[in-house]
Amino acid sequence: MSPAGCPHVNGFKVDNWKQNLRVIYQCFVWSGSAETRKRKAKSCICHMCGAHLNRLHSCLSCVFFGCFTKKHIHEHAKNKRHNLAIDLLYGGIYCFVCQDYIYDKDMEQIAKEEQRKAWKLQGRFFPLFSQGQWEKYSTWEPTKRELELLRHNPKRRKITTNCTIGLRGLINLGNTCFMNCIVQALTHTPLLRDFFLSDRHKCEMQSNSCLVCEMSQLFQEFYSGHRSPHIPFRLLHLVWTHARHLAGYEQQDAHEFLIAALDVLHRHCKGDDNGKKANNPNNCNCIIDQIFTGGLQSDVTCQVCHGVSTTIDPFWDISLDLPGSSTPFWPLSPGGDGSTLNGESHLSGATTLTDCLRRFTRPEHLGSSAKIKCSGCHSYQESTKQLTMKKLPIVACFHLKRFEHSAKLRRKIPTYVSFPLELDMTPFMASSKESRMNGQYQQSVDVFNNDNKYSLFAVVNHQGTLESGHYTTFIRQHKDQWFKCDDAVITKASIKDVLDSEGYLLFYHKQFLEYE
Amino acid sequence: MKMEDMSLSGLDNTKLEALAQDIYSDLVEDACLGLCFEVHRAVKQGYFFLDDTDQESMKDFEIVDQPGVDIFGQVYNQWKNKECVCPNCNRSIAASRFAPHLEKCLGMGRNSSRIANRRIASSNNMNNKSESDQEDNDDVNDNDWSYGSEKKAKKRKSDKVFLHSLKQHIPLNPNSPRRSKSVKHKNGELSNSVNADPYKYNYNTGINYETLGPDELRSLLTTQCGVISEHTKKMCTRSQRCPQHTDEQRRAVRVFLLGPSASSLPDADTMVESDCYDASDGQVLMSRLQWDGSSDISPSDSASSKASTNNSDSKKPKKKKKMSLGLNSTGGGGGSGSGGGSSSQTSLVGLSNRKKKPKLPVPPAPSIYDNLN
Numbered sequence: 001m002s003p004a005g006c007p008h009v010n011g012f013k014v015d016n017w018k019q020n021l022r023v024i025y026q027c028f029v030w031s032g033s034a035e036t037r038k039r040k041a042k043s044c045i046c047h048m049c050g051a052h053l054n055r056l057h058s059c060l061s062c063v064f065f066g067c068f069t070k071k072h073i074h075e076h077a078k079n080k081r082h083n084l085a086i087d088l089l090y091g092g093i094y095c096f097v098c099q100d101y102i103y104d105k106d107m108e109q110i111a112k113e114e115q116r117k118a119w120k121l122q123g124r125f126f127p128l129f130s131q132g133q134w135e136k137y138s139t140w141e142p143t144k145r146e147l148e149l150l151r152h153n154p155k156r157r158k159i160t161t162n163c164t165i166g167l168r169g170l171i172n173l174g175n176t177c178f179m180n181c182i183v184q185a186l187t188h189t190p191l192l193r194d195f196f197l198s199d200r201h202k203c204e205m206q207s208n209s210c211l212v213c214e215m216s217q218l219f220q221e222f223y224s225g226h227r228s229p230h231i232p233f234r235l236l237h238l239v240w241t242h243a244r245h246l247a248g249y250e251q252q253d254a255h256e257f258l259i260a261a262l263d264v265l266h267r268h269c270k271g272d273d274n275g276k277k278a279n280n281p282n283n284c285n286c287i288i289d290q291i292f293t294g295g296l297q298s299d300v301t302c303q304v305c306h307g308v309s310t311t312i313d314p315f316w317d318i319s320l321d322l323p324g325s326s327t328p329f330w331p332l333s334p335g336g337d338g339s340t341l342n343g344e345s346h347l348s349g350a351t352t353l354t355d356c357l358r359r360f361t362r363p364e365h366l367g368s369s370a371k372i373k374c375s376g377c378h379s380y381q382e383s384t385k386q387l388t389m390k391k392l393p394i395v396a397c398f399h400l401k402r403f404e405h406s407a408k409l410r411r412k413i414p415t416y417v418s419f420p421l422e423l424d425m426t427p428f429m430a431s432s433k434e435s436r437m438n439g440q441y442q443q444s445v446d447v448f449n450n451d452n453k454y455s456l457f458a459v460v461n462h463q464g465t466l467e468s469g470h471y472t473t474f475i476r477q478h479k480d481q482w483f484k485c486d487d488a489v490i491t492k493a494s495i496k497d498v499l500d501s502e503g504y505l506l507f508y509h510k511q512f513l514e515y516e
Numbered sequence: 517m518k519m520e521d522m523s524l525s526g527l528d529n530t531k532l533e534a535l536a537q538d539i540y541s542d543l544v545e546d547a548c549l550g551l552c553f554e555v556h557r558a559v560k561q562g563y564f565f566l567d568d569t570d571q572e573s574m575k576d577f578e579i580v581d582q583p584g585v586d587i588f589g590q591v592y593n594q595w596k597n598k599e600c601v602c603p604n605c606n607r608s609i610a611a612s613r614f615a616p617h618l619e620k621c622l623g624m625g626r627n628s629s630r631i632a633n634r635r636i637a638s639s640n641n642m643n644n645k646s647e648s649d650q651e652d653n654d655d656v657n658d659n660d661w662s663y664g665s666e667k668k669a670k671k672r673k674s675d676k677v678f679l680h681s682l683k684q685h686i687p688l689n690p691n692s693p694r695r696s697k698s699v700k701h702k703n704g705e706l707s708n709s710v711n712a713d714p715y716k717y718n719y720n721t722g723i724n725y726e727t728l729g730p731d732e733l734r735s736l737l738t739t740q741c742g743v744i745s746e747h748t749k750k751m752c753t754r755s756q757r758c759p760q761h762t763d764e765q766r767r768a769v770r771v772f773l774l775g776p777s778a779s780s781l782p783d784a785d786t787m788v789e790s791d792c793y794d795a796s797d798g799q800v801l802m803s804r805l806q807w808d809g810s811s812d813i814s815p816s817d818s819a820s821s822k823a824s825t826n827n828s829d830s831k832k833p834k835k836k837k838k839m840s841l842g843l844n845s846t847g848g849g850g851g852s853g854s855g856g857g858s859s860s861q862t863s864l865v866g867l868s869n870r871k872k873k874p875k876l877p878v879p880p881a882p883s884i885y886d887n888l889n
Contacts, residue, residue, distance in 0.1 A: 004560040053542060055549070089546060090553050103557060147562050156569035163577045164587050171598050174615030225577065227588040231611045233600040237618060249619040483587065488595050490588075492581045 004103040006095045008083045012060055018110060021060070025114035028058055029091045032121030044088055048072040057085040057094065068094075091115070157225055161478050166193075168222045169229030169488035173236055177487055178254040181473040182261060183232060184485040185458040185507050186215075187222050188475040189395055195287050197223065205268060211238050211261075212268045229488035239264065254460055254471050255317070255399050255505060262288055262316050292316045295391035297430045300372055301363075301384050307376035312390050317397040317505075320356040324415040326406050329359060353398065353419040353506065361388050361428045388430040394513065396425070396454055398506040403466055412466045418499070419459075419506055425452040454508035462504045474498045725751050725773060733773050742769045 028044055031037040045052040046067040055068035061082040066073030073085050077096040085094045091111050092101045119126075119136070126134035142150060159165050166188075170180040186192060195201070196219040203210050214235050221230045240247035243260040269286030296315045301308050323329035329351075363386040366372065371380035402413045426432055429452060459474040473485045474493055484493040524532070558564035580589040598611040604621045725733060725744065736742065741752040743761040751769075752761060 004557075004562075090550060092553055101553070101556060101560075103560060141561065142563050142566070150566055151562075154570065155573050156567060157573065157577070158567055158569045160574070162579050163574075164579050165577055167587060169586065169595075171595060171611045173611060174613055174617075176615050227590060229595055229598075231598055231600045231614075233609075233611065233614050233618075234603060236615060237603045240618065240622065240624070244624075247619070247622065247624045249616040489586045489592050491586055492579065 005105065006098045006102040008095050008097045009093075009102070009104050009107070012084050013106070018106075021107065021110050022114055024058060024060070024086060025091060025111060026118070028088050029086065029111075030115050030118035032118035040088075046070070046072055048075075056088045058088055060084040060086055060093070157223075161481065164227075165225055166223055166477060167483060167490050168224075168226065169485070169490050171229050171231045172487040173231070173233060174249055175251050176232075176236060177471040178252045178257050179232065179236060179239070180487055181254050181460045181471040181485065182258045183218065183235070184473040184475055185258075185460060185505070186261075187219060188458055188477065189291065189507070190457070190509060191291050191394060191513075192287065193219065200287070201269075209238055209241060210268050211235075211242060211264045214238050215265065242267075251468060253403070254462070255319075258397065258505065259316060262292055291394045292397070294389060294393035294396065297388050297390035299386050299388070299433075300366075301386070302372070302374035302376060303382045303384065305374060305376040305381075307374060309372075309375065316393075317399050318357075318360065319399040319401055320353075320360055321401055322356065322413050322415050322417060323351050324413045325401065325404050326408075350416050350418045353417060353423070356398075356400070356417065357425075357428050361386065386433070388433050389425060389428050390430045392425055392429070392452060392510070394510045396508045396510075398508070400504055400506070402462065402502075402504055410466055412462075412464075412469075414502065417503055419456065419503055421456050421495070421499070422511075423454045423456070423508055425454060450512040453511045455511050456498075456506065457509045458505075458507035459498055459501060459503055460505035460507075461501045463502075471504075474501065730774065737770055737773065741766055742773070744769060744772075 026032070027036065028040055031040050041052070044056055044058075044065055046054070046056060047065055049067065049070055049072060051067045051070070053067075054070060056065055057068050057073040058065050059073065059076060059080075059082050061084065062080065064073075064076050064080075064082075065088075066076050066085075068074075068087070074096065077083060077085065083096050085096070086092070087094065087101075093104065093107055094100070095102045116135070124136075126136050157165055170183060172180060196216045199216075201212050201216050203213050205213075218230075218232070218235065239257075239261060242264045246252060246257060246260050266284065266286055266288040269284075269288055293314050293316060295312045296318075298311050298313065299308050300310075321327060321329060363384045365384050366382065368382055372383045373379070374381045374383070398419075400417055404411050404413055426449070457476040461472050461474070463470050463472070472487075474482055474497070475485060476482050480495065482493045482495060482498050484491050484497070524535075527535070555564065579587045581587070582589070585591055596612070599608050600611050600614055601607065602609050602614070602617060602621055604618065609617045728736065736751070739756065741754045741756055741758040741761050743752045743758075743765045744750065745752060752758060754760070756766065
């Protein structure tokens with residue numbers, strides 16, 4: 001018997017008590033259908049004063065309703081020696097001898113089952129799949145054994161706002177700052193962190209070379225409370241083994257590393273998606289795909305018949321051109337002079353991330369040298385192409401194309417691009433496309449639609465030249481608390497530092513998550 | 517108050533307001549009651565206070581925001597001596613040099629052969645006690661391994677495959693028997709070449725004993741074969757178990773160079789003869805190695821990329837000394853080795869089509885790491 005139970009239930013647990021209890025729950029506590037709700041409303045009133053609120057309780061041993069506030073149920077208990085009553089609002093069991101609500105394991109089990117049945121009748125939604133059926137979400141409760149262990153070990157590592165746990169430096173293994181900065185960004189991706197800290201990866205790889213396992217280990221290292229920087233040599237070895245094109249002691253591109261790492265993680269994640277073997281890349285439900293994969297819609301419109309051919313491609317990141325590269329940035333729309341867009345002048349002020357996104361999703365005239373075969377006209381015609389977001393990933397990564405590798409020159413484009421802390425992607429969605437057909441870029445925001453709102457949580461910066469440079473990362477640990485990760489050294493950073501930085505890779509996280 | 521059907525149409529606004537207010541306050545009260553039950557249950561079941569922690573622990577993990585220190589309150593740049601164990605060759609490498617080491621170790625660098633060539637051309641000085649130079653000379657004079665450049669690539673591949681099948685030998689011993697084994701048991705190519713054509717080898721480097729003082733000679737002779745070649749009048753720079761010379765020759769050299777009282781080769785039983793080590797051997801090794809100058813833990817990895825010699829093998833003999841000094845590899849040095857190794861093994865097999873199995877069985881050698889871990 002648990003400490004929360006009481007010995008007085010034994011008197012009740014005789015004969016057909018389970019069935020009786022179920023009936024009480026079904027009729028008087030959890031009302032599944034409209035009729036039961038009505039019946040409850042009409043019949044459940046205090047037998048002494050007629051109140052139907054006042055914390056009405058039902059006696060467990062006989063048919064009696066009494067209110068708690070006026071102690072009518074207490075009187076009944078004393079008179080009839082019926083020690084137990086049930087609260088009709090939340091189903092808690094009260095013991096008059098103990099004078100407190102008690103929690104008996106068997107009775108709680110029955111309560112839980114009856115509640116689930118009622119909810120199902122009500123058509124309620126169960127988000128959690130556990131032990132073979134769909135359940136409502138419930139917080140973790142320790143078992144008796146766990147409670148014992150926890151009581152014997154009172155020192156805790158509690159993560160509060162002013163806590164270093166979750167932050168850790170990474171030793172540079174020799175030009176590996178490109179790897180370190182991506183690792184910092186990934187370990188501070190909230191959903192990924194939750195996935196690994198709740199131990200959700202079930203490894204199915206035979207050898208010891210699963211990158212997802214190593215990632216899991218990495219999270220353990222980050223949350224271990226150790227202050228000395230971690231040495232990610234195993235990670236480097238595994239990445240080089242699985243992504244040959246990255247191997248080699250030389251400076252690499254962080255963006256390339258991100259894509260390669262996500263790819264290897266995705267490949268190694270096979271066994272995690274509820275048992276569905278995801279060999280089909282379009283059907284994969286691994287954590288990497290759930291978090292990072294978005295859908296990019298490409299519409300090619302024939303200029304003659306205006307027929308649209310649409311394809312949707314998956315993406316993990318969006319690569320944005322910058323002003324200052326050899327391909328012209330302005331004007332944004334073909335034929336438009338681009339000087340004022342909806343009242344905003346682009347010539348003054350710095351380029352913003354939104355500008356880059358607008359350019360990315362602009363309709364692009366493909367020109368007479370690139371005619372597309374139109375299925376409507378059955379001939380080659382000129383067309384315009386436009387990219388929009390069909391499905392937004394939970395974590396959106398923007399890659400500012402600062403490294404130019406054209407035929408003539410290879411250089412770094414240092415143009416400052418200002419990026420916001422909060423970003424609304426609604427204007428760039430496929431669904432918003434119609435309103436932009438004329439080149440009008442509306443920024444009207446529907447305040448009730450939270451689907452497309454993102455907030456910044458990591459910024460990767462590059463200092464130096466194309467040939468040689470150094471990567472650092474700003475990450476957000478708690479709301480509005482930012483840190484600069486420079487290999488082994490982690491320091492506190494201000495929001496201004498973050499927003500003033502050049503920006504190379506920008507990581508945004510969806511603000512509101514909804515279950516499907 | 518009995519529940520009865522009420523019609524709302526006859527009521528005026530104030531009554532309706534009052535009703536709405538009643539309903540609202542009932543709802544709020546019910547919600548509060550729900551919260552009370554939650555807390556009550558948590559306290560009674562014992563998990564309400566679970567996440568409370570003591571002040572001391574909280575203080576421990578507070579973020580520090582001072583100039584010159586990181587968030588843990590640590591000064592920058594104190595991490596120069598961090599080490600790790602290479603999953604491929606199981607050697608302890610300085611963390612900041614791990615990437616270049618791994619590149620050579622896995623044989624995937626484009627720099628490997630270029631640097632190795634440079635090394636062979638430039639290494640000439642045996643007086644310098646730095647690791648890399650000793651390494652170089654050792655390898656170059658190593659008749660087993662020093663080929664002309666045209667043989668480099670082919671040789672390296674085959675050696676690599678061979679090596680990985682031998683990787684269970686944790687080569688802490690500078691006089692690793694591996695070398696002799698490989699000469700004896702490797703099929704065809706290598707063993708033949710040892711005796712086939714001595715004039716192919718590079719005689720430009722070597723130790724001229726006449727230029728060394730007695731102290732230097734003494735220290736040199738504790739780690740090297742030292743037998744003076746009749747052709748070149750130079751000392752053999754291979755290990756003390758080099759198969760080309762006998763112990764008798766070595767003893768003779770020592771007597772010749774250091775005088776009859778010079779202690780000859782160390783006793784056989786303090787040397788590790790087999791692949792099995794235990795802690796006492798380690799202790800002996802460590803005490804002997806204390807002498808060995810440089811405090812630089814890792815093999816400077818550029819040194820490891822000898823052209824003809826395969827990377828891992830050439831490094832091992834000398835470098836192992838350094839490793840045993842600093843066996844504080846983070847997490848599972850011994851254990852993780854096999855994992856990393858197996859993966860690299862499969863990838864290297866892909867590289868080379870010939871897989872040479874050593875004739876000797878390969879016992880999993882308990883290493884010094886196991887004991888210390």
